[in-house]
Amino acid sequence: MFFASDNGGPAHPSVIEAIAAANDGYTSAYGAEAGMDRVRAHLRDLFEAPEAAIYLVATGTAANSIALATLSNPWDTVFCTAMAHINEDECNAPEFYSGGAKLTLVGDEDAKMSPDALRAAIAAEESRGVHGPQRGPVSITNATEKGTVYSPGDIANLTGVARDFGLKTHLDGARFANALVSLGCSPAEMTWKAGIDAVSFGGTKNGLMGVEAVILFDADKAWEFELRRKRGAHLFSKHRFLSAQMEAYLQGDLWLDLAARANATCARLAEGLKAQGNVEFLHEPAANIIFARFPRALHKRLLDAGAQYYVWDGDAYHRDPDEPLTARLVCDWSIGAEGADAFLAALKG
Numbered sequence: 001m002f003f004a005s006d007n008g009g010p011a012h013p014s015v016i017e018a019i020a021a022a023n024d025g026y027t028s029a030y031g032a033e034a035g036m037d038r039v040r041a042h043l044r045d046l047f048e049a050p051e052a053a054i055y056l057v058a059t060g061t062a063a064n065s066i067a068l069a070t071l072s073n074p075w076d077t078v079f080c081t082a083m084a085h086i087n088e089d090e091c092n093a094p095e096f097y098s099g100g101a102k103l104t105l106v107g108d109e110d111a112k113m114s115p116d117a118l119r120a121a122i123a124a125e126e127s128r129g130v131h132g133p134q135r136g137p138v139s140i141t142n143a144t145e146k147g148t149v150y151s152p153g154d155i156a157n158l159t160g161v162a163r164d165f166g167l168k169t170h171l172d173g174a175r176f177a178n179a180l181v182s183l184g185c186s187p188a189e190m191t192w193k194a195g196i197d198a199v200s201f202g203g204t205k206n207g208l209m210g211v212e213a214v215i216l217f218d219a220d221k222a223w224e225f226e227l228r229r230k231r232g233a234h235l236f237s238k239h240r241f242l243s244a245q246m247e248a249y250l251q252g253d254l255w256l257d258l259a260a261r262a263n264a265t266c267a268r269l270a271e272g273l274k275a276q277g278n279v280e281f282l283h284e285p286a287a288n289i290i291f292a293r294f295p296r297a298l299h300k301r302l303l304d305a306g307a308q309y310y311v312w313d314g315d316a317y318h319r320d321p322d323e324p325l326t327a328r329l330v331c332d333w334s335i336g337a338e339g340a341d342a343f344l345a346a347l348k349g
């Protein structure tokens with residue numbers, strides 16, 4: 001009953017096997033190994049982007065920060081939602097790696113920014129000449145931090161606004177696979193065909209030990225990215241262990257299989273919560289995250305039974321048993337139907 005996050009579970013066994021298999025003999029370092037050539041070819045094929053520049057780093061924060069630094073100047077501002085991981089959960093790393101670019105928060109609904117709010121936020125910046133920030137890239141997250149998804153059409157509307165102002169758009173895809181499975185579209189449709197310039201393609205939350213890919217559809221920025229990654233201390237010398245993980249992830253569409261499992265567990269959990277009656281959903285779950293409100297007494301019952309998740313807005317063991325509190329429930333690939341059913345059984349008491 002572990003629903004605290006999708007990084008608390010195990011890496012998929014085939015990923016660990018791939019790491020062990022890569023631990024044999026000698027190879028070029030720093031991404032010059034043959035495994036990285038295969039990963040690059042596979043991702044280019046998958047994204048229908050033969051010219052794309054592709055790199056691996058070990059954390060999502062590095063992927064986002066180095067990608068955004070590559071798309072911005074130190075005097076720029078990056079447009080994102082308040083709940084964006086780059087705003088709330090990266091300890092100002094995007095500002096640090098970019099050498100000073102700030103973030104401008106765009107209004108959102110269900111963690112999704114609207115084209116109108118984005119247009120207004122962009123228009124409001126750069127009105128102070130040399131005294132204020134200059135307009136920089138837009139960054140959106142799919143699946144969002146609230147477990148909602150942008151459709152390719154939603155994304156195209158936002159990148160269209162960005163393009164009206166000559167701005168680039170980055171996609172934080174820490175849960176790229178969960179969004180893709182939910183939408184049933186192709187990686188290209190969710191990215192460059194919808195106007196996305198750079199992607200953080202997540203792996204860690206979906207079964208890897210610690211690898212995210214950065215995909216730059218405009219390879220003109222490739223060398224700058226490489227310099228920033230090295231200078232930012234994220235160029236691994238034993239890089240073969242990163243490429244081995246990503247290779248296993250892509251092999252036989254494991255990445256899609258794992259995301260489908262996580263999303264299915266989430267759907268099963270959502271269905272059971274709906275049947276419970278006194279559970280209110282803050283957002284219609286579309287991927288592998290649920291935000292649900294229910295009385296404190298039920299939280300207490302679940303936690304006492306060993307369920308692990310974040311109570312978002314209060315203390316489950318405090319005061320009034322009827323006060324509704326919000327649970328954030330995140331399903332990873334490994335929980336499965338048994339985990340969801342155990343949670344629902346504990347909820348019933």
Ligand SMILES: *Cc1c(COP(=O)(O)O)cnc(C)c1O
Nearest residue numbers: 059060061062085141145172174
């Ligand atoms: C988890 C996550 C990341 C990456 O986080 P790291 O801890 O740096 O690997 C990035 N974006 C989102 C939306 C996330 O949920």
